[in-house]
Amino acid sequence: MMPLFFASTSAYVRKVMVCATVLGLADEIERLDSAAHPVVRDERIAAFNPLAKVPALRTESGICLYDSRVICEYLNARAQGDLFPQQGEARWQSLARQALGDGVIDAALLARYEFSTRPPEKQWPDWADAQLKKVAAALADIERQVSDFSHRPNDIGLIAIGCALGYLDFRFAELDWRASHPLTAAWFAVFDAHPAMVATRPHV
Template sequence: MMQLFFASTSAYVRKVMVCATILGLADEIERLDSAAHPIDRDERIAAFNPLAKVPALRTPGGLCLYDSRVICEYLNALAQGDLFPETGDARWRSLARQALGDGIIDAALLARYEFSARPPGKQWQGWADAQLKKVAAALSDIEGQVSGFSRQPDDIGLIAIGCALGYLDFRFAELNWRARYPLTAAWFALFAAHPAMATTQTHV
């Protein structure tokens, strides 16, 4: 059985579990408790990943994998799935969309950590605002692409974007992103209803 350091609040862990669910592998993953934090290092995770970040997975053969992009591709290969297009523009489009979704999560995490992990006297609103500006730019780009998106989590790029939007709902509800990006909101309402998304919803 595979072992995964798990956190229900992590959009990256959710991304892995969405892939695992789609690929029929979720029941083959043992979920290990973790407390990943940018300051307080969890040495349990470090046994799998020297960066002490989730997700971190150990294969049945003992190989340790980390970063959601690597783990998702491993799961896809293991199940001989088709979440990663193999060739041509479809592959590069999918990987670029994965990078866009991951980038939203990265920027949102940095904005959140500015106030949740940094001491009050050292917090910088300008830094957080700059991260959220990246989020807004990425959402604008998605709004221009979304009419061509599948409504099913059948592609790693769309899974990453879906998990990123879910994370914004979870941690940044005050952004009310749906009001500015109605086409993306309409797509996400359908995409998020898929069982693989609904059963992995980010929560505390």
């Protein structure tokens, strides 16, 4: 078994679990409780990751891995999967899409933390707005690319983008991103119905 510090609300943990599910490794992961927080440090997680952030996984040989990018690549190698193209333009495109999806999650998290973590007298709305502008720009780029996307979670870049869109639904429903991104909305309706996505949907 591979212990993983887990949070059902984390888009990055979801990314790992989607990969694990697709690769047939989900039953080999032991989910450990965690309370990752940008201010209050969870020392349990720090035993695996000095940054005290999830996801953090320990391999059966005792190597501690973090963050989601490293863990996903490890799981793919362990299962001899093909979620990461090995060479050529396909590899760089996949990794760039992973960075795009992760970037949406990063920006959305920062916007959420501004209001959910900071005391009211220290909140800076312009900061949150700037993060959501990044989200909007990324969504526009996804809309431009989406006609080339597979409808199955068979590529790390698409898994990252799918988890990012799921996080927006979970934490930023008021953005109503589908209204201005109809092609992405149509793609995600099919992609998010895949069993690996259904099994990993965030919940409180």
